[in-house]
Amino acid sequence: GAGVSQSPSNKVTEKGKDVELRCDPISGHTALYWYRQSLGQGLEFLIYFQGNSAPDKSGLPSDRFSAERTGGSVSTLTIQRTQQEDSAVYLCASSLALRGAEQYFGPGTRLTVT
């Protein structure tokens, strides 16, 4: 079956612009996660959605970051007023509700802020 899909695969933006990243989880997976992978930093957990429940936003790096999930499926991660330190690969993962440690990742969106 289809895996996790993300778009765009690459995004180059100017400092100060807003960007929106999209994630489409595996069908039937109610849990969705966003991570950020920076060179030398490894994968950093950002936010988690379970179904339509309100997420815990405490893992987001700053208030410029926000995320939403519509209809318990597709999710968007929005970064406002991008900064150069936001340059990274943004990865989305999904899992079944009761097997949340078994996460399946998408290919990621490579964000470059110039």
Place this chain on the structure above:
Amino acid sequence: QKEVEQDPGPLSVPEGAIVSLNCTYSNSAFQYFMWYRQYSRKGPELLMYTYSSGNKEDGRFTAQVDKSSKYISLFIRDSQPSDSATYLCAMSGRSGGGADGLTFGKGTHLIIQP
């Protein structure tokens, strides 16, 4: 001290060799232990998923968890050039990565020489 320590490598071995990859961790609450393989410019691919201490085998891959030592390993038998990738260990304190997500090591870069 970081929660999860993983030697970044690179680790270079000849084709056919047995590869041993390891992670140590400090959080005794971790119960679920995963290994991911990540090719360059791709998303992480789940290889092994284990719960608590013990061994799990899947084809050429064997995962070992020693919770008393807070040490996990991944063994690759009959290594192939196609195994060349970055291997990431990941851990979780509950069946859901949940609001805490997964905690990752920084990854070991493995090179299998033909």
